[in-house]
Each structure stands twice: as C-alpha cells, then as structure tokens.
Amino acid sequence: xxxxxxxxxxxxxxxxxxxxxxxxxxxxxxxxxxxxxxxxxxxxxxxxxxxxxxxxxxxxxxxxxxxxxxxxxxxxxxxxxxxxxxxxxxxxxxxxxxxxxxxxxxxxxxxxxxxxxxxxxxxxxxxxxxxxxxxxxxxxxxxxxxxxxxxxxxxxxxxxxxxxxxxxxxxxxxxxxxxxxxxxxxxxxxxxxxxxxxxxxxxxxxxxxxxxxxxxxxxxxxxxxxxxxxxxxxxxxxxxxxxxxxxxxxxxxxxxxxxxxxxxxxxxxxxxxxxxxxxxxxxxxxxxxxxxxxxxxxxxxxxxxxxxxxxxxxxxxxxxxxxxxxxxxxxxxxxxxxxxxxxxxxxxxxxxxxxxxxxxxxxxxxxxxxxxxxxxxxxxxxxxxxxxxxxxxxxxxxxxxxxxxxxxxxxxxxxxxxxxxxxxxxxxxxxxxxxxxxxxxxxxxxxxxxxxxxxxxxxxxxxxxxxxxxxxxxxxxxxxxxxxxxxxxxxxxxxxxxxxxxxxxxxxxxxxxxxxxxxxxxxxxxxxxxxxxxxxxxx
Amino acid sequence: xxxxxxxxxxxxxxxxxxxxxxxxxxxxxxxxxxxxxxxxxxxxxxxxxxxxxxxxxxxxxxxxxxxxxxxxxxxxxxxxxxxxxxxxxxxxxxxxxxxxxxxxxxxxxxxxxxxxxxxxxxxxxxxxxxxxxxxxxxxxxxxxxxxxxxxxxxxxxxxxxxxxxxxxxxxxxxxxxxxxxxxxxxxxxxxxxxxxx
Numbered sequence: 098x099x100x101x102x103x104x105x106x107x108x109x110x111x112x113x114x115x116x117x118x119x120x121x122x123x124x125x126x127x128x129x130x131x132x133x134x135x136x137x138x139x140x141x142x143x144x145x146x147x148x149x150x151x152x153x154x155x156x157x158x159x160x161x162x163x164x165x166x167x168x169x170x171x172x173x174x175x176x177x178x179x180x181x182x183x184x185x186x187x188x189x190x191x192x193x194x195x196x197x198x199x200x201x202x203x204x205x206x207x208x209x210x211x212x213x214x215x216x217x218x219x220x221x222x223x224x225x226x227x228x229x230x231x232x233x234x235x236x237x238x239x240x241x242x243x244x245x246x247x248x249x250x251x252x253x254x255x256x257x258x259x260x261x262x263x264x265x266x267x268x269x270x271x272x273x274x275x276x277x278x279x280x281x282x283x284x285x286x287x288x289x290x291x292x293x294x295x296x297x298x299x300x301x302x303x304x305x306x307x308x309x310x311x312x313x314x315x316x317x318x319x320x321x322x323x324x325x326x327x328x329x330x331x332x333x334x335x336x337x338x339x340x341x342x343x344x345x346x347x348x349x350x351x352x353x354x355x356x357x358x359x360x361x362x363x364x365x366x367x368x369x370x371x372x373x374x375x376x377x378x379x380x381x382x383x384x385x386x387x388x389x390x391x392x393x394x395x396x397x398x399x400x401x402x403x404x405x406x407x408x409x410x411x412x413x414x415x416x417x418x419x420x421x422x423x424x425x426x427x428x429x430x431x432x433x434x435x436x437x438x439x440x441x442x443x444x445x446x447x448x449x450x451x452x453x454x455x456x457x458x459x460x461x462x463x464x465x466x467x468x469x470x471x472x473x474x475x476x477x478x479x480x481x482x483x484x485x486x487x488x489x490x491x492x493x494x495x496x497x498x499x500x501x502x503x504x505x506x507x508x509x510x511x512x513x514x515x516x517x518x519x520x521x522x523x524x525x526x527x528x529x530x531x532x533x534x535x536x537x538x539x540x541x542x543x544x545x546x547x548x549x550x551x552x553x554x555x556x557x558x559x560x561x562x563x564x565x566x567x568x569x570x571x572x573x574x575x576x577x578x579x580x581x582x583x584x585x586x587x588x589x590x591x592x593x594x595x596x597x598x599x600x601x602x603x604x605x606x607x608x609x610x611x612x613x614x615x616x617x618x619x620x621x622x623x624x625x626x627x628x629x630x631x632x633x634x635x636x
Numbered sequence: 637x638x639x640x641x642x643x644x645x646x647x648x649x650x651x652x653x654x655x656x657x658x659x660x661x662x663x664x665x666x667x668x669x670x671x672x673x674x675x676x677x678x679x680x681x682x683x684x685x686x687x688x689x690x691x692x693x694x695x696x697x698x699x700x701x702x703x704x705x706x707x708x709x710x711x712x713x714x715x716x717x718x719x720x721x722x723x724x725x726x727x728x729x730x731x732x733x734x735x736x737x738x739x740x741x742x743x744x745x746x747x748x749x750x751x752x753x754x755x756x757x758x759x760x761x762x763x764x765x766x767x768x769x770x771x772x773x774x775x776x777x778x779x780x781x782x783x784x785x786x787x788x789x790x791x792x793x794x795x796x797x798x799x800x801x802x803x804x805x806x807x808x809x810x811x812x813x814x815x816x817x818x819x820x821x822x823x824x825x826x827x828x829x830x831x832x833x
Contacts, residue, residue: 158652161801161820162797311822312819429830467810470800471781
C-alpha cells in the first residue's frame with residue numbers, strides 16, 4: 098500500500114488544507130499529481146475503484162474468453178457508466194474508457210507519437226480548423242519529458258517525425274517478420290517504413306519489467322511493461338498525495354471567479370466537499386465537459402466555465418482506416434499485441450480536402466488461435482485443423498485519420514436518463530465530416546496498393562462505410578486565446594475561473610491523426626508547472 | 637507433440653491461477669511419477685476435497701481430475717501426448733478455493749451425474765466416443781460459454797473452454813498451429829521477429 102493511502106486507511110473524507118484537488122487519475126491527473134505532490138498538499142478524486150494489481154492475469158483471462166465483452170475486463174458499465182447516443186454515428190463509449198485509478202491507460206494500446214508541427218497550425222497550414230494558441234515549440238521540451246515519464250521505446254529513423262532533441266528513453270522494438278514482408282512491397286512502391294514509439298518497455302525501465310509478450314496489450318498488460326497511470330499515482334502517493342477512489346465528483350462549487358470545492362459522493366452514500374486552492378479537472382474528453390455542465394449555477398447558467406458556449410462542443414475522435422487479407426505464405430501474426438512499423442510519409446500532405454493520416458503495419462492480423470479455439474462447434478482433431486486453416490497467413494494495415502472539429506459533434510447531458518447518483522448521463526452526439534471520409538479513402542488506397550504489391554488476397558476493407566472510432570476523446574473543452582471561442586487559455590486554465598485548469602485531450606482544438614496520450618501527458622506536465630507558478634502567487 | 641510441465645505452468649500463468657507459483661515450487665525437481673502422490677494433498681488443501689458421497693456435495697478432487705483428464709483426451713488433438721500429467725498439473729493451480737474452482741467442481745459433478753444416468757458409469761469410465769457424445773448431448777458443442785448459465789453453457793465454460801484455453805495458451809498448444817508464443821503466454825519478444833521454421 099502506498100504512503101498516501103496507508104496514512105488514510107481507506108478514509109474517503111476530504112483532506113484538510115489541500116493546495117490542489119485533481120479530479121481524475123488517468124495519465125493527465127496522475128502526472129499533475131506526481132509533479133506537485135512533493136511540495137504541495139495534493140488530493141486526487143476518482144470515480145472508479147483502485148484495481149488490485151494482482152488481478153491482472155484474471156483480467157487477461159476475461160480478455161481472451163468469449164463470454165466477456167471488452168468493458169467487462171475492467172468492470173466498466175452499469176448505472177455508473179450509463180450514457181446516451183443521439184448522434185447519427187453510434188459511439189461505443191464504454192468500450193472506449195476505463196474508470197478507476199489509472200484511467201483508460203489500463204486498457205490502451207500504448208502508442209505515443211508527438212503531434213506534427215502543422216497539427217498546431219491547421220488553419221494556417223491546411224486551411225481548415227482553428228490554430229492552437231500554442232505551437233510545437235511550446236510543447237517540445239514537455240514532449241521529451243513526457244517520453245521519459247511514460248517510458249517510450251523508439252528510434253530516430255522516422256524522417257517525417259517532428260524535430261526532437263534527444264533519443265527516446267529506450268531502444269525501439271525490432272521490426273517483426275511481417276514487417277520484413279511489407280518492407281519489400283513498400284520499397285517497390287516508394288513507401289517508407291520506420292519504427293514506431295511505444296509506451297512499452299523494450300528493456301527494464303523505471304523499475305518495471307520489459308515486455309514479455311503476453312500479447313494482450315489492449316486491454317490488459319499483466320507484466321506492467323506497458324505504461325499505465327498507476328505508475329504516477331503510486332509515485333504521487335509516495336510523495337504524500339492522497340488518492341481517494343470511488344469518489345465520484347458530482348459538481349464543482351464555485352463563485353464567479355474561483356472553484357471553491359469538489360463535491361463528491363462515496364460508496365457509503367455520503368457526500369463530501371473537498372476544498373483546495375487550485376483544481377485540475379482531468380476526467381477525459383467526455384466526463385470533463387459533463388462535470389462542468391453538471392456544475393451550472395446562477396453565475397454560469399449554461400455550465401461552469403462555459404461563457405464561450407463551447408463546453409462539450411467539437412467532440413472529435415480519430416477514425417480507423419484499414420485493409421486486410423491473406424498471403425500464400427506464413428506471416429507470423431499474434432505473437433505480440435503491438436505493432437512495430439508505421440508510415441508517416443503522407444501525414445504532412447494534408448490540406449483542406451484531405452486530412453493528415455498515419456499508417457500502421459499490424460503484427461496481429463487475423464484471428465488469435467486461442468480465441469478461435471474457444472468458439473465453434475468442434476474440438477479434437479477437427480478443431481486443430483480449423484485453427485491451422487484459420488491462422489498463419491493474415492496481413493493487415495491500419496491507420497488513423499484526423500476528424501475536424503464540427504459544431505454538430507458534441508457531448509451534452511441527457512435530461513431523460515440519470516446515473517447511479519441521479520445525475521444526467523453524457524449524451525454523445527458524434528458527427529463525422531466528408532473530409533475525414535475522403536481521408537479514409539485515401540488511406541485505403543495506399544493500404545490496398547501495398548497489400549496488392551504483397552500479393553495478398555484482400556478480405557476486408559475498413560473504409561468510410563465501415564470505419565469506427567479509435568477511442569480518443571478530444572475537443573470538448575477546447576483551448577483558445579479568445580475567451581469567446583474556447584474554454585481554456587493557452588495554459589489550459591479556464592478563461593472563466595482563475596484557479597481551475599483542464600488537463601485532457603478535451604483541450605485539443607484540432608486532433609491531428611496521432612494517438613493523443615503523449616500530447617495529453619506533455620500538456621499535463623505543462624499544467625502542473627503553471628499551477629505551481631500560480632500557487633506561488635496570490636490567486 | 638508432448639505437453640510438458642512448462643506448458644502447464646504457462647497455462648496457469650495465462651489464467652492467473654494463484655496456484656501457479658506454488659505449483660512450480662512444490663513440484664520443483666519432481667518427476668512424472670509424483671503426480672499421484674501430490675493429488676491427495678492438493679485435494680485436501682482447500683478443504684473441499686473430501687465431500688464425496690453426499691449427493692448434494694461437490695465431487696472430490698480425484699473425481700474432478702479424472703473427469704477433466706478424460707474430457708481432455710476428447711477435446712485435445714490426437715497428436716498431443718502427456719495429457720494426463722498436463723491436466724493434472726493445470727488443475728493443481730486451478731482447483732483452489734475460488735468461485736471458479738467451485739464452478740468447475742459443480743459442473744463436473746453434474747456431468748458425472750448425467751454420465752451415470754445416461755451411460756451407467758462416471759465420466760472417467762466412459763469410452764472416448766461416449767465422452768464425446770456426452771458433451772454434445774448436453775449441448776456444450778453449440779453453447780456459448782457462460783459461467784452462470786445453463787448446464788450446456790457452464791460445461792462450455794468450466795470444462796470445454798477451460799481445457800481448450802489451457803492447451804492453446806501453452807507453448808506446445810500454440811506450436812500445434814505454428815505459433816510458439818500464443819496469446820496469454822509470456823513467451824518473450826523474439827519469436828515475432830523470426831520467420832517460419
């Protein structure tokens with residue numbers, strides 16, 4: 098048991114004289130807490146439980162067995178996690194998140210790329226979407242720090258990546274056998290392959306094991322080789338932070354200029370008020386706007402920090418594009434659960450019509466024999482024959498595509514449905530524009546050409562009609578220098594409230610097409626520095 | 637293809653069985669002949685192994701192990717050898733005091749009852765064809781697994797998929813289909829880089 102928790106012995110009452118209250122213990126909240134805990138009184142409130150790390154193999158079994166759906170692996174669902182979908186596009190929210198200490202990093206894939214320089218200047222460079230009020234240079238040193246904090250295995254062989262000042266903390270994972278097959282085809286086509294940064298230990302790092310190849314990275318790494326935010330929660334607690342689990346924040350009490358308390362409910366049915374000098378809301382791109390909307394008041398009748406009217410607006414996710422098939426030779430898939438090669442060659446060709454996109458070369462194409470074995474009407478010799486027929490020759494490419502912020506894509510409250518505390522649930526109204534769909538087609542075109550060059554028989558295409566979200570919630574509390582156009586300023590502090598910051602991909606004005614967590618981490622470290630600086634002055 | 641002790645330990649690791657480490661330590665250095673000697677110890681360790689004889693009681697460990705091994709010979713491909721020792725070692729770690737273990741015992745008990753009613757003998761004494769037939773007659777071939785479901789769904793969960801998961805998450809089970817490091821097995825980060833052998 099960590100220091101903070103041990104000292105409270107399961108006590109969920111508020112912490113006296115707290116300097117900082119962090120709401121949410123995913124990577125953003127955990128990094129902020131860790132950064133400030135050494136010299137500030139920090140309390141972290143999380144709606145979900147503290148998971149027992151010794152249960153991870155049991156959760157792995159759930160990930161493999163067919164009777165468990167993805168949300169079951171980390172106990173997501175039920176009244177606590179109820180939600181609505183009013184948009185044209187269905188959004189499977191409970192497949193996309195984990196509630197609990199560590200947040201969604203418990204089930205994430207662990208890919209950690211930096212956004213490209215143009216991603217911060219979309220309007221200027223691509224003619225669409227807003228520019229961020231910060232640019233790559235403002236985050237560059239924080240990116241490097243985030244890579245060290247999370248532990249990133251990577252290499253500097255990507256000519257399309259933004260400039261970096263130092264090597265990754267760990268060497269990249271070596272390319273796979275199937276990467277070598279792709280490489281021949283890509284060379285013929287003039288397509289460049291390069292390594293990909295993983296928040297997964299290629300060697301022992303920070304006291305955590307190197308990857309041992311369980312192959313179930315998403316949704317659970319039993320080895321702890323894949324980074325998750327419990328790393329920084331534990332570290333923050335060792336420094337004295339108090340982390341209170343199953344403490345669902347109901348609303349933020351406030352006056353006109355300051356948040357005064359986080360009101361949270363505990364399993365015993367009690368409500369508590371956690372006061373603090375500063376508040377950092379880090380509940381992700383759905384629960385953060387929901388909490389602000391639930392905190393409406395006479396001063397803020399449309400929701401807290403919502404003078405701009407943009408809280409919950411511009412909900413974005415990355416869209417998946419993919420092509421898969423089979424070869425007439427072994428491809429050695431499903432030994433590990435992560436990919437080792439990518440292609441960013443086409444990313445910065447983005448313009449008004451086609452968005453940025455990245456391409457991935459899968460190491461886990463086709464079915465897992467273990468999972469195949471647990472379904473079907475056969476066993477014995479018939480089963481092993483089916484497994485041999487079904488496994489071994491698959492190849493696939495994936496990719497992520499940028500979605501632009503749109504006014505008809507948003508998160509709001511559903512007044513007709515409530516959660517286990519009687520609060521209106523989040524309503525996801527997800528809309529996707531034509532530019533994203535065209536970009537998927539463009540990605541598919543390249544993916545198809547590579548597979549055809551390989552000689553693959555193409556069996557599936559995840560195109561505009563079969564795409565889905567990558568589970569990256571962005572844009573709902575956007576950053577803007579203009580208080581009328583965004584919720585937070587360039588420092589991620591709310592325009593309306595002097596002592597409230599948001600650390601989340603919710604602040605992204607545009608999404609780019611890179612997995613967002615490294616940028617979330619970099620912004621969180623920057624938020625922590627700003628909180629410390631502001632706390633050193635009269636707020 | 638021979639299933640080994642390493643396979644059983646790997647299968648236990650894949651499902652997070654708490655007995656895995658203890659199993660490795662307890663059996664350190666022992667040979668295949670030790671299986672019978674250890675069996676009674678394991679059966680009594682959880683306090684549930686000596687309930688045989690009461691119609692509503694759970695079957696004892698020896699009955700469960702015998703039935704599961706008998707089913708494994710049906711469920712596993714004929715080319716696999718060492719099934720009895722593999723299943724025995726796997727169950728060393730799986731038949732602990734957990735709700736899962738109770739589910740396995742309960743389900744095997746019901747199957748044994750069905751075997752006695754329909755075939756006049758317990759599972760372990762049925763021919764391989766009859767064991768196969770029994771599983772299909774209860775509907776385990778077409779049922780979706782469900783640990784709290786109907787008998788067919790529970791048999792699929794606690795017997796059929798339990799044993800198939802153990803096999804195909806083990807290195808030898810993976811190699812049956814050309815995959816040395818199957819999902820669930822911490823087989824390292826080398827095999828994904830290697831070409832076909």
